[in-house]
Structure formats: C-alpha cells, structure tokens
Amino acid sequence: MKGEAKVYLVGAGPGDPDLLTVKALRLLQAADVLVYDRLVSREILRLVPEAATRVCVGKAPGRHTLPQEEINRILVELAAPGRCVVRLKGGDPYVFGRGSEEALHLLAHGIGFEVVPGVTAATAVAAYAGIPLTHRGLARGVRFVTGHFRDDEALDWDWDKLAEAQTTLVFYMGLGRLDAICGHLVEAGMPAATPAAVIQHGTTVRQRRVLSDLAHLPADVRQAGLASPALIVIGAVVALAESLDWFGAQL
C-alpha cells in the first residue's frame, strides 16, 4: 500500500552476518532508519547505509536499557510514509524478542508492520557448537525457555515438566541463573550426568563453549570465565558436540 507508514520487524539471526536472511539483508541495505538492540553484531550494523539514522535501544542484561514502552513509542514516532524503518532484533523477532508487543502497539497507532523471521539463536548457536537439537534416539523434541526474569522474581518454572528425557532444553538469557537452573533440574529427577553446555558469542569467531554435565556446568563455566550473551543447552545431544565440531575446528 503506497503512502502507508510501515515498520519492518526484522530478525538479525544469531551473529554471523552470513546467517541473515536474504530479505533482512535487502531491508538493511535500504534502511532509512534503524532501531536496534545491543545483541546485534557490529558486522551486521555495517551493512546499513552511512546516511541512515541509527537508534540503539539497549537490552543488555543488567545494564540500563529503554523500557519496552519507550521503544514502542519511538517506533511510532519514527514511522512515516515512504520511510524504510527497520526494527532489528537479535535472533528471531517472535522468539523472546517481544516483537509481537511492538506489532500490537504499531497496529493500535494505525501503522503497518511486517515480520522478517530470523534464524533463532538456539538452532544456529547449537549447530556451530556441534550440537543438533534433535537426533534419533537422543532427542525427538526441543524446548526453548527464558532464564531471564526480573531480579525480584523466582524462577517459577514447573521443573518436573522441564526434566524430561528425549527433549533438548535451551535456555536463553539464563547464564545469571545457571546454578539454580542446573540445581532445580537435578532435584526434579534429571540425571546429574546429563550432558550440558554453555556457549558464548556463538556463530562468531569469538565463540567459546564449555561442555560439561548438569552437576559440573556452573563451576566449569565460572572457571572458564564465560559471560553473557550465552546460551545454555542441556540434553543427551550435547554428547555429540566433540564429534560434530565442524566450526570450532576452523577457528
């Protein structure tokens, strides 16, 4: 529709610019305005034209960031007919990206939107770390969970339901609660020897991974000094990570 103001809610993928989608790349190269999160890599930001307006809205754990309401307000303000506004998010806009909150807000203000799905961190970070999320005989399903709650909130997952054989668990934004996550899962009956990994800066040359098990993962990660952004992967499939380490072998 000509003359309609529109915002593109675009997934930037997990970090490696090669994992942008064709549509995301095209929109970034055409952007007049870019509104982006901290998790978006510099390599990707470089694809945007010099002349484009850039607005960083933060979202690093523990640091000062704009409240979601403020981001929503900024998007409405920047949208205008004929202006290519790209709201760029790490991973996929609809997997822990709060893209749908922004979409609803835009709609409520008469602004159109399009979603450009991205490769979500769980699939790509795991694959680059040598871990398939499903594998016959080891995992026939996968579950993505957020480990991020407000500081005053307990991790109130139903741990009995999370502790399930043949289902790979992936925690986004969970590093700050790693001890609690591993402890709860073992209490809920998951074997302490269940293979488990933390991957920092996945899919990039700065990738670091710690392969361990539920009992030892928190200590091993502290020892290695890993920090956010990091992904936690738990399940039998992690045992394949040494054999299938195609990316680490190139680093």
Add this chain to the structure above:
Amino acid sequence: MKGEAKVYLVGAGPGDPDLLTVKALRLLQAADVLVYDRLVSREILRLVPEAATRVCVGKAPGRHTLPQEEINRILVELAAPGRCVVRLKGGDPYVFGRGSEEALHLLAHGIGFEVVPGVTAATAVAAYAGIPLTHRGLARGVRFVTGHFRDDEALDWDWDKLAEAQTTLVFYMGLGRLDAICGHLVEAGMPAATPAAVIQHGTTVRQRRVLSDLAHLPADVRQAGLASPALIVIGAVVALAESLDWFGAQL
C-alpha cells in the same frame, strides 16, 4: 582445507525463498551437486545452476522415499575434492532434519561437513500466520515436537508434561495424528478452549490457516481440507493471529 571432500548440510528455510540465509543462497548458486528433500520449494530449486546434478531423495509423509541409510550412502558417493555438494533440507538441518545422522556418517567416511542453519518452520510459519511463539503474559517458552512416528508406533509422549500453561506447542509433521494430539492434550488437563491452529504451505502465497481451539481443531481442519505439509500450533498466543495477520492481509 584444499583437496578435502566436503558436504554442506544446508537449511532451506520454511518455503519463502526470501527467508534463505545469505550463505545458503551463495552455496546454492555455486552448487555442483544438489541432494534435496521434497519439502524444498520449486522457487528455491530454481536458484541452482542448470548444469548442477540434482538428486531428489523424497521424504514426503506416506509416500515412497529413500531410507536414511541410502541417503547417507549417496552423500558419501557424491562427495569429492573440489566439488560443491549441497545437501538441502526444508527448515533447519538440525531440527527434525536428521542432519546430524548424515554428518556422523560423512565423518565416519573421512568427509568433511559444514552446517548452514536455516529458519525453522515453527518460527517462520507461525510469524507469517500472525502467531508469535512467545508473548509476555501468554507464553514464555516454546516447545517443538514431532508428530511423526512410524505407522505401528503409538504417540508415546508424556502428555502431562506437554500440557503446560505459558508454553506454546508446535508439532511438526503431526497432521495425520491431529485427533490423537488434541485428544491427549485435553485428557492431560489442557483446556479444550485453548487456541490452536493448523497452517498449510506456510510463508508461501499458497498459505492456508485454520484458527480454532483444541476441541474443534480436528473437525475444522477436515472441513477446510488442509493437507500436509502443515504445522500445528497450540497455545494462548494463537489468539493473536487475527490481529497480527500482516501476511494474510497481503494475499
């Protein structure tokens, strides 16, 4: 490494060629040999050079397809130093794609491999159908499950663990078992009024979606005549699909 035979295990994404990754597109355009599944769309196959050798290895539910062992064997046979062999799979190679079985087989035969993650069907098909997989207050996690078992196999999921509030359920390849899936979930305590959808040919101009609830989804899908390939999405987030239908509005 020069002179090393290598196979690229590439995710083709959910169907829309615009959702290929930049790396997948580059590899397809450089392919000497393409080994692909039925789920890969014609638009994407057209990107491969005319001169490339194409091997279709099937994988449509219920039809005759090559056994996995045969596919593994073909990949080993086709790999050669200096030859760009692309093993193209719908969605992501490591999410119900059996890519890791192929990777292990290649390794065992001294052949290198690289994984090129793709946008998995769950995220993109849902997004194009207006459904965010997570949304504050409605879903703080998502679970991908396969509904595909051998004909003589029961659907032996732990339904009590699947039936969880605030977790979106996505069934891949589950249409043939839709009655059983909905029935088991209600028996396990999930409200019969839980919003639920089936989407056929997601992300393409042939997209069709049925929005319903657990109690009525099987009958509604039969009524509409939807067929595989289709994705089942269950959870409170499905209630947003009417409001957030940006793609359907363009069709």
